[in-house]
Amino acid sequence: MARINVWVFYLLPKLGQFLFVILATYTLTFVLIHFLPGDPLVAALASKSGDSAVLDPAVLDAQRVKYGLDGSLWEQYFGHLLALFRGDLGISISTGVSVTDMIARALPHSAQIASLALVIGVIGAVIITFLAFAAPWPWLRNLLMQIPPFGVAIPAFLSGILLITIFSFGLDWLPSSGVRSPGSQILPAITLALPVGAIFFQVFSSAVFDAMSSSYVFTAEAKGVPPRSIFIKHLLRNALLPSVTILGLLIGYLAGGTAVVETVFSRDGIGRMTVNAVLARDINVIQGVVLVVGATYAIVNLLVDIAYGVIDPRTRPAAAKPSRKAQEVGA
Incomplete structure (x- = not known):
């Protein structure tokens, strides 16, 4: 039992760090994309159809809903975040295909x-x-x-x-x-x-x-x-x-x-x-790729931390000096 507690205390901060990296990557990507000059949807559609394309306001509003770019920035932020936990990375503006399927x-x-x-x-x-x-x-x-x-x-x-x-x-x-x-x-x-x-x-x-x-x-x-x-x-x-x-x-x-x-x-x-x-200028694809790369990096770091704990117990402070409570439970 004490050994299990040691690993729990060792892994909990690592899992917290993993979740923080994912959230920080999503937040930073969202901020950088949406605070660039200009409307990201207009820029993407102009790049797709040509700079001389005429965009009807009604069509543009429908496109915002389709690509998840409607509402305030806070609504977009939390809406995309909840969709992320469902594995939904949005729809590509340039191809109309699910970003998850593309990746x-x-x-x-x-x-x-x-x-x-x-x-x-x-x-x-x-x-x-x-x-x-x-x-x-x-x-x-x-x-x-x-x-x-x-x-x-x-x-x-x-x-x-x-x-x-x-x-x-x-x-x-x-x-x-x-x-x-x-x-x-x-x-x-x-x-x-x-x-x-x-x-x-x-x-x-x-x-x-x-x-x-x-x-x-x-x-x-x-x-x-x-x-x-x-x-x-x-x-x-x-x-x-x-x-x-x-x-x-x-x-x-x-x-x-x-x-x-x-x-x-x-x-x-x-x-x-x-x-x-x-x-x-397909911001949904850019954000999806950055999130996948960030998640891969975070997972690898988590595995490296676990490997460290297995290879060298000295890297596990809880393993080297288990708490008195853990010793009592183990006894």
Whole structure:
């Protein structure tokens, strides 16, 4: 019973933080959209029909009701908030389709390349870190350590174009666009994996090389333990906590960072849909995408906090020092 109480006291603040992030994301998005100069509905309809379109006031009022933009700002705020809890993100002004359905169709394509990019980036970073750790010469170690930062230095649109030029137009191995062709997700995933792997490498390699100066690593080397065993059994464990933290941030980055890649590779997805919504001034789609990305980021952070509590009990103050009431209940 005491153990359950410990986890309850540990998770309640995290759940409260999760709900706060969702509410704050919704509020900030609503305020920014509705306090921009001009009427958002008029701007969206003008972008859809042309600037010279004549908007009948009666038709405009009907459109406001249809898209949930009627009433005062407070009525719109709480009306959209209640609809959000029902899973209703409104209707797209530019397409007339439910925003929830649009996101449900686009999200799997973005999740596919984001997941593959995360796997490629993390595996690549771990392999390069191990090679640098096991390198017999300092110059080779320094050379390996300088490779990943290029993933951040090179813009995603440039690396994507280079990959298309080499593997699509030059070698004709992989498709350059679309979502239905076999292997169409590989080049976009590699393009995303370059900055993701570079960022993960900076944190992971730093934790690994900091642990190399530990006494247990020195003892293992003195006993003749192979570098691979030292790396797997000792160094990986010490690099786990900071790596979990950066993984949470990277997943949040991937949730909303696919716009450039999906545009370069002409893929349907959340990022490209967001770009189109901004160009069309479609505020319902913009707000829906921001909420989904914010919710994804909040969920990932919640899972990271839970993982922290499982990996290292010292991160759970309630676990380290249970209250007297919890001890009495457990007894």
